[in-house]
Amino acid sequence: MTRFLRAWGWLRWRTFMNAIERSERADRLARFSRAAEALGPVVVAVLMIPSAILALGLGAAAGYGMGAGAAWGTPLMHALRIALFLAMVFVVLGPLMLPSGRGLASLPRLLLLPVSHRSLFAGELLGGLADPWTLLASLAVLMVPVGALVAGDVPLAVVSAAGAILLVAALVALGAFFGALLHMLMRDRKRGEWIAVLIFTLLPMAAIAPSLIAGAGAARQGDAWEEEFEARMGAMMEQPANGALAMFPGELFVATSARVAGLSPGTAAVPLAGLTAMAGLAMAGGWTIWKRTIDRGGISRGRAKPLRAGAGAPSSLPMMRTPARAIAFSFLQHVLRTARGRTTVLPTLIMTAVLAVLVAAKDGATLGAIPLRDGYSVAVFGVAMAFLTVVQLWMNQFAVDKAGLTMLCLQPLTTRQLLRGKMAGAAVLILGIVALPLAAGLLLGSERSAAHWIVLVLGAVAAFVLIAPLAAILSAVFPKHVDMGSIGQKSNAHPAAGLAGGLLIFASGGPAVAAGLVGFRHFQSGGTAVGLASAWLAVALLLHWVFWKVAVRTFDNRRETLIAVATGR
Numbered sequence: 001m002t003r004f005l006r007a008w009g010w011l012r013w014r015t016f017m018n019a020i021e022r023s024e025r026a027d028r029l030a031r032f033s034r035a036a037e038a039l040g041p042v043v044v045a046v047l048m049i050p051s052a053i054l055a056l057g058l059g060a061a062a063g064y065g066m067g068a069g070a071a072w073g074t075p076l077m078h079a080l081r082i083a084l085f086l087a088m089v090f091v092v093l094g095p096l097m098l099p100s101g102r103g104l105a106s107l108p109r110l111l112l113l114p115v116s117h118r119s120l121f122a123g124e125l126l127g128g129l130a131d132p133w134t135l136l137a138s139l140a141v142l143m144v145p146v147g148a149l150v151a152g153d154v155p156l157a158v159v160s161a162a163g164a165i166l167l168v169a170a171l172v173a174l175g176a177f178f179g180a181l182l183h184m185l186m187r188d189r190k191r192g193e194w195i196a197v198l199i200f201t202l203l204p205m206a207a208i209a210p211s212l213i214a215g216a217g218a219a220r221q222g223d224a225w226e227e228e229f230e231a232r233m234g235a236m237m238e239q240p241a242n243g244a245l246a247m248f249p250g251e252l253f254v255a256t257s258a259r260v261a262g263l264s265p266g267t268a269a270v271p272l273a274g275l276t277a278m279a280g281l282a283m284a285g286g287w288t289i290w291k292r293t294i295d296r297g298g299i300s301r302g303r304a305k306p307l308r309a310g311a312g313a314p315s316s317l318p319m320m321r322t323p324a325r326a327i328a329f330s331f332l333q334h335v336l337r338t339a340r341g342r343t344t345v346l347p348t349l350i351m352t353a354v355l356a357v358l359v360a361a362k363d364g365a366t367l368g369a370i371p372l373r374d375g376y377s378v379a380v381f382g383v384a385m386a387f388l389t390v391v392q393l394w395m396n397q398f399a400v401d402k403a404g405l406t407m408l409c410l411q412p413l414t415t416r417q418l419l420r421g422k423m424a425g426a427a428v429l430i431l432g433i434v435a436l437p438l439a440a441g442l443l444l445g446s447e448r449s450a451a452h453w454i455v456l457v458l459g460a461v462a463a464f465v466l467i468a469p470l471a472a473i474l475s476a477v478f479p480k481h482v483d484m485g486s487i488g489q490k491s492n493a494h495p496a497a498g499l500a501g502g503l504l505i506f507a508s509g510g511p512a513v514a515a516g517l518v519g520f521r522h523f524q525s526g527g528t529a530v531g532l533a534s535a536w537l538a539v540a541l542l543l544h545w546v547f548w549k550v551a552v553r554t555f556d557n558r559r560e561t562l563i564a565v566a567t568g569r
Helices: 002-020 028-038 040-047 049-068 073-097 107-112 117-128 132-150 154-185 189-221 223-238 243-247 249-261 269-295 322-336 339-362 375-389 404-410 415-444 450-477 495-522 526-557 559-566
Strands: 365-367 370-372
Touching: 049 073, 049 132, 049 154, 049 249, 073 132, 073 154, 073 249, 117 154, 117 269, 132 154, 132 249, 154 249, 154 269, 243 249, 249 269, 322 339, 322 404, 322 415, 339 370, 339 375, 339 415, 370 375, 375 415, 375 450, 375 495, 404 559, 415 450, 415 526, 450 495, 450 526, 495 526, 526 559
Parallel strands: none
Antiparallel strands: 365 370
């Protein structure tokens, strides 16, 4: 097994270096783009150094505080509970957010080699330790016995050391279990798409679930129900592994240490036994599902659909001229007919509709820390989400075509026509997403004047006009070969383009927000706010004209490189 792990490490190293070393097929800018993408994990690792130091300090301080009986030992114990709870959440959701980190789709190829399943599974477990959340949690819990030993509490150090080992084993085993389970569920592409839509829709709903439950109970039974709800939540937070929190391995670890130290009532044998059983079940379940997954060949490509005559005709967008219509339709197809596109757009629409219903039923709702009080709030939220939703597709608008970009460049089209078609497709996509929250907001109504709605529309148009040519530039400068059938990193835009695109969205919306604040709050005049928003739209149009020329020139200079990247060369 040691020889296999060394060979596996060398293979990962050579894969990493091949992405950085010079390639004669790519120009200098393309090589820089690939190196920047490959160095992304290294940059993240460097940025994690402060977090690792904080995790080490938290674990050591919590162990010392509990062992020495210091007054600050209890607050640090609760801080450790929160950190381990978040780590467990990321362990469950990590395979969904970063499925490329688990190589289950390619592991069946290694079955052709003289390598046992157990060695491959051991490599999967060791690879799970590299996940940021697992690594930070492991550093924290392994330092608890060190802190307790420094404080002179040997029983606490011994018991917490055993609990820390069991907790780390449980985390890596659960990571392998949920990763294999996700891959098994998504063997069928259609089923996988709807699972992803469901999960991405439920995640933001989970953030507002406690407030919704408390609000609903208070509405039915008054303040008594709300006080009872808060009392139960407070009881679970007061002692580790109390109530439903005992289902989390981090809670069992903290409860074991706290009971040995005398900070929590009860015997330490119960949570330690529960942690042992959880680690064993997670390891057995992870091995069973993981082995079954790779024996069945990883992930399938899904079922093909029979083609219908006339299906996909560009005439479905008759409002555009023929060249722009075909290119825009092609861009929309990447959204409407791919797993990444559907799992990007549908959760946003579903979430907006749910929030609109909640606002209508409860006269207001809260999305995390964002209050939604009326129809105008729903509209603003929907417009912002529409722009943020399409970032990963919009900032890689050329490479998503893959081999189709070659055919597109062979058509008798000018660069301006091609870019206008891409821009038209993005405009139709964003308009389609924006239409729902705007319509829902108007139906719900608001006490705000019509000037507020005009400023919102002018700000959205100005933001699109400004971002559109910049998105084309970023897509040309930082292209990335993607798999639109994936829902993770494999279908994301280049990290530099994605980050810059997100910053551009916030920056382009800032002037419209400032126009509203100055007009409505400072001058107390809706006309002033509309005038300022109109002035910002005029400036955005001027900037659009400047960046448009840069976008055309950039695409012309990098046409061959774009084709090479899009086709995976």
